[in-house]
Amino acid sequence: MPDRPDLRLFLNRLTRRSVLTTEEQEVVLGLPGHAEHVRSNRDFVRLGERVDHSCLIVGGFVGRFGQTYNGVRQIVALHIPGDMADLHSVVQPEATSALQALSTATILRVPHVALRAAAAAYPALAEAFWRDCMADAAILAEWIVNLGRRNARSRVAHLLCEMAVRSGVAPARGEIVFPFPVTQSQLGDATGMTAVHVNRTIQSLRRDGLADVRSDAHIYDWDALAAAGDFDPAYLHFHVEPQRPFALAAVGSRRYKSS
Amino acid sequence: MPDRPDLRLFLNRLTRRSVLTTEEQEVVLGLPGHAEHVRSNRDFVRLGERVDHSCLIVGGFVGRFGQTYNGVRQIVALHIPGDMADLHSVVQPEATSALQALSTATILRVPHVALRAAAAAYPALAEAFWRDCMADAAILAEWIVNLGRRNARSRVAHLLCEMAVRSGVAPARGEIVFPFPVTQSQLGDATGMTAVHVNRTIQSLRRDGLADVRSDAHIYDWDALAAAGDFDPAYLHFHVEPQRPFALAAVGSRRYKSS
DNA sequence: CGCCTTCTTGAAGGATCTCAAGAAGGGTGG
DNA sequence: CCACCCTTCTTGAGATCCTTCAAGAAGGCG
Numbered sequence: 001m002p003d004r005p006d007l008r009l010f011l012n013r014l015t016r017r018s019v020l021t022t023e024e025q026e027v028v029l030g031l032p033g034h035a036e037h038v039r040s041n042r043d044f045v046r047l048g049e050r051v052d053h054s055c056l057i058v059g060g061f062v063g064r065f066g067q068t069y070n071g072v073r074q075i076v077a078l079h080i081p082g083d084m085a086d087l088h089s090v091v092q093p094e095a096t097s098a099l100q101a102l103s104t105a106t107i108l109r110v111p112h113v114a115l116r117a118a119a120a121a122y123p124a125l126a127e128a129f130w131r132d133c134m135a136d137a138a139i140l141a142e143w144i145v146n147l148g149r150r151n152a153r154s155r156v157a158h159l160l161c162e163m164a165v166r167s168g169v170a171p172a173r174g175e176i177v178f179p180f181p182v183t184q185s186q187l188g189d190a191t192g193m194t195a196v197h198v199n200r201t202i203q204s205l206r207r208d209g210l211a212d213v214r215s216d217a218h219i220y221d222w223d224a225l226a227a228a229g230d231f232d233p234a235y236l237h238f239h240v241e242p243q244r245p246f247a248l249a250a251v252g253s254r255r256y257k258s259s
Numbered sequence: 260m261p262d263r264p265d266l267r268l269f270l271n272r273l274t275r276r277s278v279l280t281t282e283e284q285e286v287v288l289g290l291p292g293h294a295e296h297v298r299s300n301r302d303f304v305r306l307g308e309r310v311d312h313s314c315l316i317v318g319g320f321v322g323r324f325g326q327t328y329n330g331v332r333q334i335v336a337l338h339i340p341g342d343m344a345d346l347h348s349v350v351q352p353e354a355t356s357a358l359q360a361l362s363t364a365t366i367l368r369v370p371h372v373a374l375r376a377a378a379a380a381y382p383a384l385a386e387a388f389w390r391d392c393m394a395d396a397a398i399l400a401e402w403i404v405n406l407g408r409r410n411a412r413s414r415v416a417h418l419l420c421e422m423a424v425r426s427g428v429a430p431a432r433g434e435i436v437f438p439f440p441v442t443q444s445q446l447g448d449a450t451g452m453t454a455v456h457v458n459r460t461i462q463s464l465r466r467d468g469l470a471d472v473r474s475d476a477h478i479y480d481w482d483a484l485a486a487a488g489d490f491d492p493a494y495l496h497f498h499v500e501p502q503r504p505f506a507l508a509a510v511g512s513r514r515y516k517s518s
Numbered sequence: 519c520g521c522c523t524t525c526t527t528g529a530a531g532g533a534t535c536t537c538a539a540g541a542a543g544g545g546t547g548g
Numbered sequence: 549c550c551a552c553c554c555t556t557c558t559t560g561a562g563a564t565c566c567t568t569c570a571a572g573a574a575g576g577c578g
Binding site: 048064070074088091097129130138143149150230234 | 347355395491
C-alpha cells in the first residue's frame with residue numbers, strides 16, 4: 001500500500017476514540033480520494049448542495065458556515081487537518097451549511113460510495129464514523145453555551161483553548177504556539193461578534209499576558225486563559241478510553257488490536 | 260407483539276428519514292425499556308455521568324443543558340415526544356450535557372446493550388441511528404447561527420418556528436396551536452437571553468399579532484413569524500426523501516418496504 | 519512602489535442586562 | 549371553599565456591553 005499521510009491523519013483521529021483492527025485500519029488507509037487545493041473565502045461545498053463525497057482536511061483551516069437570510073454568516077465549526085469536515089454528509093447528503101477554507105487549504109474529497117462500502121463491510125467502521133460525528137456534535141453543543149452564556153473575552157479565550165487542545169499542543173506549561181490562520185473578522189464570525197470587538201478583546205488578552213493571535217496563536221499562560229475562557233476540555237472526549245465496537249458487546253472478549 | 264405506542268413514536272421519527280424493512284421496524288418496536296416519570300427542574304441525566312441507556316421522550320418536553328463554571332445554564336437542545344434525547348450516548352457514554360424535564364415528563368430508558376445489539380445485527384438500523392443523531396446535530400448548528408447572528412426577536416421567533424415544524428403542526432394557514440410547556444425563564448436559557456428580555460420580546464410578538472406563548476404556543480401568522488425569525492426549515496430535513504441503507508449502495512436495487 | 523486586506527483606534531448609539539418590586543396564576547392545606 | 553404560598557409573568561429605570569460608523573496605520577504581495 002502506498003504511503004498515505006493524508007488518510008493517516010484521519011485514521012489517527014478515528015483511533016483516538018474507537019478501537020479498530022489492523023484490517024479495518026487498512027480499509028481506512030485504502031480509501032480513495034481526490035486531493036485538491038482550495039482558496040480562502042470561496043465555498044467548496046455550497047449551501048443546499050447535494051454532495052456525493054466527504055471532505056477530509058489535509059492542510060489549513062476550514063470553517064463550516066451557516067448564514068441568515070440577509071447573508072450574514074456564522075461559523076458553526078472550525079476544522080483542522082485530520083478532520084473529515086462533513087463526514088455526516090454520508091447519511092445526510094443535502095448540505096445544510098457551507099464549507100470554506102479560512103486560508104489556503106488542501107482537502108481530499110472521499111466518495112460516499114467508498115465510505116458507505118467500508119461502513120457496510122465493517123460495522124466497527126460504521127460505529128467509528130458515527131462516534132466521530134458525535135465528537136463534532138459535542139463541540140457544536142459547547143459552542144452554543146459559548147455564544148449563549150459567555151461574554152466576549154470568555155468566548156475568544158474559550159475558542160483559543162479548544163483549538164489548542166484539538167491541535168494537540170495543550171494543556172502545557174510555558175508558551176504554547178500553534179498554527180491559527182484565522183483573521184479577526186473570521187474570529188468574529190465564529191464567536192458571534194464584530195471584527196472590531198474581537199480586536200479589542202484580543203488586545204485585552206494580550207495586555208494581560210494571556211494570549212495573542214497573529215498568524216499563529218500564542219498562549220502565554222494556559223491556566224489563566226482556561227480560567228478566563230471557563231474552559232473544561234471534557235466535552236472534547238480527547239483523552240478518553242477508545243470505545244470498543246458493537247460486535248464486542250454481543251460476542252464477548254474477542255481481542256482487537258488497538259491503533 | 261404488545262402495543263408499544265412509546266416506541267412507535269421513535270420508529271416514526273426514524274422512518275421519517277431512513278428506510279427500514281418490516282423486520283427492522285419490529286426490532287425497534289421490540290426494544291426493551293423502563294418507563295419513568297421525571298419531575299421538572301431535576302436532572303435525570305447528570306453532567307459527566309457515565310450512562311448505560313438512552314432516554315426516549317414519551318411525553319412532555321426535555322431540555323439538554325450545558326453550563327458554565329459558575330453554574331449558569333444554557334439549553335443546547337429541546338426534545339419532544341419521539342426524540343431519543345441522548346441516542347448519541349450509545350457511542351459516547353460520558354454525558355457532556357445534562358438532561359432535565361422542562362415540565363413533568365415521561366421517559367423510557369432503553370439499555371445501550373439492546374440498542375447496540377440491534378445496530379450490530381441490522382446495519383440499516385445502525386445507519387438510521389447515526390442519521391437520527393445527525394438530524395439533531397444539524398439543529399445544534401442552526402442554534403449557533405441563531406445565537407450568534409440574530410437579535411432577541413428573531414431568536415424567539417425562530418425557536419417557535421422550529422418547534423412548530425418539529426411538532427408537525429407547521430407550516431399551515433390560520434392559527435397554529437401546539438403544546439409548549441416552556442417558561443419564559445427556560446426560553447431565556449434556550450435563546451441566551453434573560454427571562455426579563457424574553458418577556459418583553461414575547462410581548463412585542465404578541466402586540467404585532469405574530470405569536471404568543473402561554474402553556475401552549477400560538478402562532479397567529481406563520482409567514483410573518485417565519486420572516487421575523489429568518490426561518491428556513493431546510494436544516495430540519497423534515498420532508499426529505501428517506502435515505503436507503505448502506506447495503507443498497509453495494510448490493511444494488513434490492514427492494515425495501517418503506518415505513 | 520502601489521494596492522488590497524487586515525489590524526487598530528475613537529466616539530456615539532442601541533440592544534440587552536441587572537436590580538427591584540408588584541401582579542397574576544396555580545396548587546395545596548386548613 | 550377559601551387562604552396562602554410559590555412560581556411565573558410583568559413593569560420600570562439605570563448601567564453596560566457590544567455594535568456601528570468612520571478613518572487611519574500596518575503589513576503582505578504582485
